Amino acid sequence: MWPERGLLWRAGVICALMKSISPSAIILGPMIGILSEAILLDLFIRLLGKSLPAMMFAGGVAVTAAFAQKILNILVIYGMSLVKVYLNLIEYAAKQIGLTHANPWVLILILAGIYFLMGLAAAIAGYLIGRRSLELQPDELSPQLNAGRKLFMENEKQYYSAFLLFLSLLAIPGGIILMNTIPFYIAVPVCAGYIIFCLVYYPILLRRLKNPFLWVQFVIIIVLSGLFWKSDQELNGLFDLASLQAGVEMSFRAILVISGFTGISSELRSPLVRAFLFRRGLREVYSAVSLAFQALPSMLEDAIKPRELFRQPLTAVAHMLARAGKWEKVFEQSGNEKAF
Numbered sequence: 001m002w003p004e005r006g007l008l009w010r011a012g013v014i015c016a017l018m019k020s021i022s023p024s025a026i027i028l029g030p031m032i033g034i035l036s037e038a039i040l041l042d043l044f045i046r047l048l049g050k051s052l053p054a055m056m057f058a059g060g061v062a063v064t065a066a067f068a069q070k071i072l073n074i075l076v077i078y079g080m081s082l083v084k085v086y087l088n089l090i091e092y093a094a095k096q097i098g099l100t101h102a103n104p105w106v107l108i109l110i111l112a113g114i115y116f117l118m119g120l121a122a123a124i125a126g127y128l129i130g131r132r133s134l135e136l137q138p139d140e141l142s143p144q145l146n147a148g149r150k151l152f153m154e155n156e157k158q159y160y161s162a163f164l165l166f167l168s169l170l171a172i173p174g175g176i177i178l179m180n181t182i183p184f185y186i187a188v189p190v191c192a193g194y195i196i197f198c199l200v201y202y203p204i205l206l207r208r209l210k211n212p213f214l215w216v217q218f219v220i221i222i223v224l225s226g227l228f229w230k231s232d233q234e235l236n237g238l239f240d241l242a243s244l245q246a247g248v249e250m251s252f253r254a255i256l257v258i259s260g261f262t263g264i265s266s267e268l269r270s271p272l273v274r275a276f277l278f279r280r281g282l283r284e285v286y287s288a289v290s291l292a293f294q295a296l297p298s299m300l301e302d303a304i305k306p307r308e309l310f311r312q313p314l315t316a317v318a319h320m321l322a323r324a325g326k327w328e329k330v331f332e333q334s335g336n337e338k339a340f
Contacts, residue, residue, distance in 0.1 A: 001130045001323065008045070012038020013285065015288040028152050028261055033069050052127050059123030060116040067115040071108075076257065078175070078221065078250045085224050085247075125314060132318035160270035166199075167194075168263030175256045184249055191256050198259040205262040207256070217256070222247030 015038070015216050016031040038255040040062045048054035074082060207310050208214070225247030308316045 001133055001324075003050070008042035009035075009038050010288075012042075014288055017285070018292055028265060029073055033066055036065055038070065040065055046051070055095040055127055056120045056123045059126070060119035063119030063122065064112055064115045067112055078202070078254055081225075081250050082221070083285060085221075088288070111321065129314050129318045129321065136319060136322040160267060160272060162267075162270075163206050165267035165270070168198075168260050168267060169255065169258060172257055172260035175260070176253065179249065179253060188252065191309065193251070195255060195259045198263055202266050204266065205259055208258060208262065216253040221250055224252065270328055 012035045018033040020033060041058050044061055046056055046059035048057060095216050175187070175191040175194065178190060199209075224246060226244040
Protein backbone atom coordinates (compact mmCIF):
# COMPACT_ATOMS: atom_id res chain seq x y z
CA MET A 1 0.00 0.00 0.00
CA TRP A 2 2.85 2.40 0.81
CA PRO A 3 5.99 1.47 -1.12
CA GLU A 4 8.13 4.23 0.43
CA ARG A 5 11.64 3.00 1.16
CA GLY A 6 12.44 2.66 4.86
CA LEU A 7 8.81 2.98 5.97
CA LEU A 8 8.89 -0.26 7.96
CA TRP A 9 11.80 0.54 10.25
CA ARG A 10 10.56 4.10 10.76
CA ALA A 11 7.12 2.79 11.71
CA GLY A 12 8.90 0.49 14.17
CA VAL A 13 10.68 3.47 15.75
CA ILE A 14 7.38 5.29 16.23
CA CYS A 15 5.63 2.21 17.66
CA ALA A 16 8.53 1.56 20.05
CA LEU A 17 8.48 5.15 21.28
CA MET A 18 4.71 4.99 21.74
CA LYS A 19 5.28 1.92 23.91
CA SER A 20 7.60 4.02 26.10
CA ILE A 21 4.68 5.70 27.88
CA SER A 22 2.88 2.41 28.56
CA PRO A 23 1.75 2.13 32.21
CA SER A 24 4.01 -0.84 32.76
CA ALA A 25 7.07 -1.46 34.87
CA ILE A 26 8.84 -3.10 31.93
CA ILE A 27 9.05 -1.12 28.69
CA LEU A 28 12.61 -1.48 27.40
CA GLY A 29 12.21 -5.16 26.46
CA PRO A 30 9.03 -4.62 24.41
CA MET A 31 10.53 -1.48 22.82
CA ILE A 32 13.62 -3.42 21.73
CA GLY A 33 11.40 -6.24 20.44
CA ILE A 34 9.20 -3.91 18.39
CA LEU A 35 12.17 -2.12 16.85
CA SER A 36 14.16 -5.28 16.11
CA GLU A 37 11.17 -6.91 14.37
CA ALA A 38 10.64 -3.79 12.22
CA ILE A 39 14.33 -3.66 11.28
CA LEU A 40 14.34 -7.37 10.36
CA LEU A 41 11.21 -6.95 8.23
CA ASP A 42 12.72 -3.97 6.43
CA LEU A 43 16.09 -5.68 5.95
CA PHE A 44 14.82 -8.96 4.50
CA ILE A 45 12.26 -7.31 2.22
CA ARG A 46 15.03 -5.07 0.87
CA LEU A 47 17.26 -8.10 0.29
CA LEU A 48 14.61 -10.47 -1.12
CA GLY A 49 12.17 -8.06 -2.79
CA LYS A 50 8.48 -7.32 -2.25
CA SER A 51 7.04 -10.61 -3.45
CA LEU A 52 4.74 -12.62 -1.21
CA PRO A 53 7.35 -15.37 -0.54
CA ALA A 54 9.86 -12.71 0.51
CA MET A 55 7.33 -11.12 2.85
CA MET A 56 6.45 -14.53 4.30
CA PHE A 57 10.09 -15.29 5.04
CA ALA A 58 10.63 -11.82 6.51
CA GLY A 59 7.56 -12.25 8.70
CA GLY A 60 8.75 -15.63 9.91
CA VAL A 61 12.19 -14.29 10.82
CA ALA A 62 10.73 -11.25 12.60
CA VAL A 63 8.35 -13.29 14.77
CA THR A 64 11.05 -15.87 15.52
CA ALA A 65 13.21 -12.99 16.73
CA ALA A 66 10.57 -12.37 19.41
CA PHE A 67 11.10 -15.95 20.63
CA ALA A 68 14.87 -15.45 20.66
CA GLN A 69 14.42 -12.22 22.62
CA LYS A 70 12.23 -14.06 25.14
CA ILE A 71 15.02 -16.56 25.75
CA LEU A 72 17.53 -13.73 26.09
CA ASN A 73 15.26 -11.92 28.56
CA ILE A 74 15.01 -15.06 30.69
CA LEU A 75 18.80 -15.37 30.73
CA VAL A 76 19.19 -11.70 31.68
CA ILE A 77 16.59 -11.91 34.46
CA TYR A 78 17.38 -15.32 35.92
CA GLY A 79 20.91 -16.00 34.65
CA MET A 80 22.47 -19.15 33.26
CA SER A 81 21.33 -21.02 36.37
CA LEU A 82 17.90 -21.46 34.83
CA VAL A 83 19.49 -23.22 31.83
CA LYS A 84 20.94 -25.84 34.17
CA VAL A 85 17.51 -26.39 35.73
CA TYR A 86 15.97 -26.72 32.27
CA LEU A 87 18.53 -29.26 31.07
CA ASN A 88 18.16 -31.43 34.18
CA LEU A 89 14.36 -31.20 33.94
CA ILE A 90 14.43 -32.40 30.30
CA GLU A 91 16.83 -35.21 31.25
CA TYR A 92 14.53 -36.31 34.07
CA ALA A 93 11.41 -36.17 31.85
CA ALA A 94 13.18 -38.16 29.11
CA LYS A 95 14.08 -40.93 31.56
CA GLN A 96 10.50 -41.16 32.79
CA ILE A 97 9.24 -41.91 29.27
CA GLY A 98 12.17 -44.13 28.34
CA LEU A 99 14.09 -41.71 26.05
CA THR A 100 17.70 -42.03 27.08
CA HIS A 101 19.14 -39.92 24.28
CA ALA A 102 16.70 -36.99 24.23
CA ASN A 103 18.20 -33.70 23.09
CA PRO A 104 16.81 -30.77 25.15
CA TRP A 105 17.61 -28.30 22.39
CA VAL A 106 15.19 -30.07 20.01
CA LEU A 107 12.28 -28.64 22.01
CA ILE A 108 13.66 -25.12 21.54
CA LEU A 109 13.96 -25.70 17.78
CA ILE A 110 10.37 -26.97 17.64
CA LEU A 111 9.11 -23.87 19.46
CA ALA A 112 11.16 -21.63 17.16
CA GLY A 113 9.57 -23.40 14.19
CA ILE A 114 6.10 -22.69 15.57
CA TYR A 115 6.96 -19.00 15.91
CA PHE A 116 8.28 -18.99 12.34
CA LEU A 117 5.03 -20.49 11.03
CA MET A 118 3.05 -17.88 12.95
CA GLY A 119 5.12 -15.19 11.23
CA LEU A 120 4.39 -16.75 7.83
CA ALA A 121 0.65 -16.72 8.59
CA ALA A 122 0.79 -13.10 9.75
CA ALA A 123 2.61 -12.05 6.57
CA ILE A 124 0.02 -13.78 4.37
CA ALA A 125 -2.79 -12.08 6.30
CA GLY A 126 -1.11 -8.70 5.95
CA TYR A 127 -0.60 -9.21 2.22
CA LEU A 128 -4.26 -10.13 1.69
CA ILE A 129 -5.43 -7.19 3.81
CA GLY A 130 -3.29 -4.78 1.79
CA ARG A 131 -4.60 -6.03 -1.55
CA ARG A 132 -8.17 -5.82 -0.27
CA SER A 133 -7.61 -2.27 1.02
CA LEU A 134 -6.51 -1.06 -2.41
CA GLU A 135 -9.82 -2.24 -3.86
CA LEU A 136 -11.97 -0.38 -1.32
CA GLN A 137 -13.27 3.17 -1.37
CA PRO A 138 -12.50 4.83 1.96
CA ASP A 139 -15.45 6.06 3.99
CA GLU A 140 -15.82 9.73 4.81
CA LEU A 141 -14.24 10.72 8.11
CA SER A 142 -15.29 13.25 10.69
CA PRO A 143 -12.59 12.86 13.35
CA GLN A 144 -11.91 15.09 16.31
CA LEU A 145 -8.17 14.94 16.88
CA ASN A 146 -7.03 14.76 20.44
CA ALA A 147 -4.33 17.43 20.57
CA GLY A 148 -3.58 16.90 24.21
CA ARG A 149 -1.36 13.88 23.78
CA LYS A 150 2.39 14.13 24.36
CA LEU A 151 5.30 11.86 23.63
CA PHE A 152 6.39 11.46 27.25
CA MET A 153 3.64 11.59 29.86
CA GLU A 154 5.72 12.97 32.71
CA ASN A 155 4.36 12.72 36.24
CA GLU A 156 4.17 16.24 37.65
CA LYS A 157 4.48 14.88 41.19
CA GLN A 158 7.68 13.00 40.45
CA TYR A 159 11.11 14.55 40.68
CA TYR A 160 13.27 13.42 37.79
CA SER A 161 16.99 13.05 38.27
CA ALA A 162 19.87 12.29 35.95
CA PHE A 163 21.68 10.78 38.94
CA LEU A 164 18.83 8.32 39.57
CA LEU A 165 18.84 7.35 35.90
CA PHE A 166 22.58 6.67 36.16
CA LEU A 167 22.02 4.76 39.41
CA SER A 168 19.40 2.52 37.83
CA LEU A 169 21.65 1.87 34.84
CA LEU A 170 24.36 0.67 37.24
CA ALA A 171 22.07 -1.19 39.63
CA ILE A 172 21.34 -4.16 37.37
CA PRO A 173 24.89 -5.15 36.33
CA GLY A 174 26.29 -4.05 39.69
CA GLY A 175 23.83 -6.13 41.68
CA ILE A 176 24.34 -9.19 39.49
CA ILE A 177 28.12 -8.90 39.86
CA LEU A 178 27.75 -8.64 43.65
CA MET A 179 25.57 -11.76 43.81
CA ASN A 180 28.09 -13.68 41.67
CA THR A 181 31.24 -12.60 43.53
CA ILE A 182 30.35 -12.27 47.22
CA PRO A 183 28.26 -14.45 49.57
CA PHE A 184 24.55 -14.20 48.89
CA TYR A 185 23.68 -13.15 52.45
CA ILE A 186 25.97 -10.11 52.08
CA ALA A 187 24.77 -9.12 48.60
CA VAL A 188 21.09 -9.34 49.58
CA PRO A 189 21.00 -6.33 51.98
CA VAL A 190 22.78 -4.12 49.45
CA CYS A 191 20.47 -5.04 46.57
CA ALA A 192 17.42 -5.04 48.84
CA GLY A 193 18.17 -1.43 49.77
CA TYR A 194 17.93 -0.39 46.13
CA ILE A 195 14.74 -2.43 45.62
CA ILE A 196 13.10 -0.79 48.66
CA PHE A 197 14.12 2.64 47.37
CA CYS A 198 12.47 1.86 44.00
CA LEU A 199 9.31 0.68 45.76
CA VAL A 200 9.06 3.99 47.61
CA TYR A 201 10.19 6.30 44.81
CA TYR A 202 8.51 4.53 41.85
CA PRO A 203 5.02 3.40 42.97
CA ILE A 204 4.46 1.70 39.62
CA LEU A 205 6.93 -0.99 40.72
CA LEU A 206 4.54 -2.08 43.47
CA ARG A 207 1.84 -2.72 40.85
CA ARG A 208 4.25 -4.93 38.93
CA LEU A 209 5.34 -6.87 42.00
CA LYS A 210 1.73 -7.32 43.14
CA ASN A 211 1.05 -9.39 40.03
CA PRO A 212 0.18 -12.90 41.34
CA PHE A 213 1.45 -14.53 38.14
CA LEU A 214 4.93 -13.15 38.82
CA TRP A 215 5.08 -14.84 42.22
CA VAL A 216 3.70 -18.05 40.76
CA GLN A 217 6.70 -18.00 38.41
CA PHE A 218 9.05 -17.53 41.37
CA VAL A 219 7.49 -20.44 43.27
CA ILE A 220 7.74 -22.68 40.20
CA ILE A 221 11.40 -21.71 39.69
CA ILE A 222 12.25 -22.37 43.36
CA VAL A 223 10.50 -25.76 43.36
CA LEU A 224 12.06 -26.80 40.06
CA SER A 225 15.47 -25.70 41.32
CA GLY A 226 15.01 -27.80 44.45
CA LEU A 227 14.16 -30.81 42.31
CA PHE A 228 16.39 -30.40 39.26
CA TRP A 229 19.26 -28.04 40.15
CA LYS A 230 21.42 -31.12 40.64
CA SER A 231 21.44 -34.14 38.38
CA ASP A 232 20.27 -37.56 39.56
CA GLN A 233 23.84 -38.53 40.41
CA GLU A 234 24.37 -35.47 42.63
CA LEU A 235 20.97 -35.35 44.38
CA ASN A 236 20.47 -36.92 47.80
CA GLY A 237 16.77 -37.01 48.70
CA LEU A 238 13.83 -35.22 47.11
CA PHE A 239 14.87 -31.65 47.92
CA ASP A 240 18.28 -30.15 48.51
CA LEU A 241 18.70 -26.94 50.54
CA ALA A 242 21.50 -25.68 48.32
CA SER A 243 19.30 -26.26 45.29
CA LEU A 244 16.41 -24.36 46.89
CA GLN A 245 18.79 -21.49 47.64
CA ALA A 246 19.72 -21.37 43.94
CA GLY A 247 16.03 -20.90 43.11
CA VAL A 248 15.69 -18.14 45.69
CA GLU A 249 18.76 -16.40 44.26
CA MET A 250 17.30 -16.51 40.73
CA SER A 251 14.00 -15.07 41.96
CA PHE A 252 15.74 -12.32 43.93
CA ARG A 253 17.85 -11.51 40.89
CA ALA A 254 14.64 -11.20 38.85
CA ILE A 255 13.17 -8.72 41.35
CA LEU A 256 16.38 -6.67 41.14
CA VAL A 257 16.25 -6.59 37.33
CA ILE A 258 12.56 -5.62 37.35
CA SER A 259 13.29 -2.82 39.85
CA GLY A 260 16.22 -1.54 37.80
CA PHE A 261 14.24 -1.42 34.56
CA THR A 262 11.40 0.31 36.39
CA GLY A 263 13.79 3.04 37.50
CA ILE A 264 15.25 3.39 34.00
CA SER A 265 11.88 3.50 32.25
CA SER A 266 10.52 6.04 34.75
CA GLU A 267 13.49 8.39 34.42
CA LEU A 268 13.33 8.19 30.61
CA ARG A 269 10.04 10.09 30.84
CA SER A 270 11.92 13.11 32.18
CA PRO A 271 11.44 16.47 30.39
CA LEU A 272 15.24 16.63 30.36
CA VAL A 273 15.32 13.60 28.07
CA ARG A 274 12.86 15.27 25.72
CA ALA A 275 14.94 18.46 25.69
CA PHE A 276 18.05 16.38 25.00
CA LEU A 277 16.36 14.78 21.98
CA PHE A 278 15.50 18.20 20.61
CA ARG A 279 19.05 19.45 21.01
CA ARG A 280 20.39 16.35 19.25
CA GLY A 281 18.32 16.98 16.13
CA LEU A 282 15.55 14.49 16.89
CA ARG A 283 12.73 17.01 16.74
CA GLU A 284 11.24 15.17 13.72
CA VAL A 285 11.07 11.91 15.67
CA TYR A 286 9.36 13.66 18.55
CA SER A 287 6.88 15.36 16.19
CA ALA A 288 6.09 12.09 14.42
CA VAL A 289 5.29 10.29 17.66
CA SER A 290 3.26 13.23 18.93
CA LEU A 291 1.22 13.08 15.71
CA ALA A 292 0.71 9.35 16.20
CA PHE A 293 -0.65 9.95 19.70
CA GLN A 294 -3.01 12.62 18.35
CA ALA A 295 -4.33 10.21 15.71
CA LEU A 296 -4.68 7.11 17.88
CA PRO A 297 -7.76 8.02 19.97
CA SER A 298 -9.75 9.32 16.99
CA MET A 299 -8.78 6.42 14.75
CA LEU A 300 -9.88 3.94 17.40
CA GLU A 301 -13.14 5.82 17.87
CA ASP A 302 -13.79 5.73 14.13
CA ALA A 303 -12.52 2.19 13.77
CA ILE A 304 -14.30 -1.07 13.06
CA LYS A 305 -16.79 -2.57 15.46
CA PRO A 306 -15.78 -5.69 17.45
CA ARG A 307 -18.58 -7.72 15.85
CA GLU A 308 -17.28 -6.89 12.36
CA LEU A 309 -13.75 -7.77 13.41
CA PHE A 310 -14.88 -11.14 14.73
CA ARG A 311 -17.00 -12.05 11.70
CA GLN A 312 -14.70 -10.81 8.90
CA PRO A 313 -11.31 -9.92 10.41
CA LEU A 314 -9.36 -9.43 7.18
CA THR A 315 -12.04 -7.31 5.51
CA ALA A 316 -12.63 -5.28 8.65
CA VAL A 317 -8.95 -4.35 9.01
CA ALA A 318 -8.78 -3.67 5.25
CA HIS A 319 -11.56 -1.08 5.64
CA MET A 320 -9.63 0.55 8.46
CA LEU A 321 -6.45 0.80 6.37
CA ALA A 322 -8.37 2.10 3.36
CA ARG A 323 -9.14 5.22 5.39
CA ALA A 324 -5.46 6.00 5.91
CA GLY A 325 -5.29 8.37 2.93
CA LYS A 326 -8.19 10.34 4.35
CA TRP A 327 -6.43 10.61 7.68
CA GLU A 328 -3.39 12.17 6.05
CA LYS A 329 -5.57 14.95 4.64
CA VAL A 330 -7.18 15.44 8.05
CA PHE A 331 -3.77 15.90 9.65
CA GLU A 332 -2.74 18.46 7.05
CA GLN A 333 -6.01 20.40 7.43
CA SER A 334 -5.56 20.39 11.21
CA GLY A 335 -2.24 22.19 10.85
CA ASN A 336 -0.03 19.26 11.76
CA GLU A 337 3.30 19.37 9.96
CA LYS A 338 4.45 16.23 8.20
CA ALA A 339 7.31 14.72 10.16
CA PHE A 340 9.74 11.86 9.92
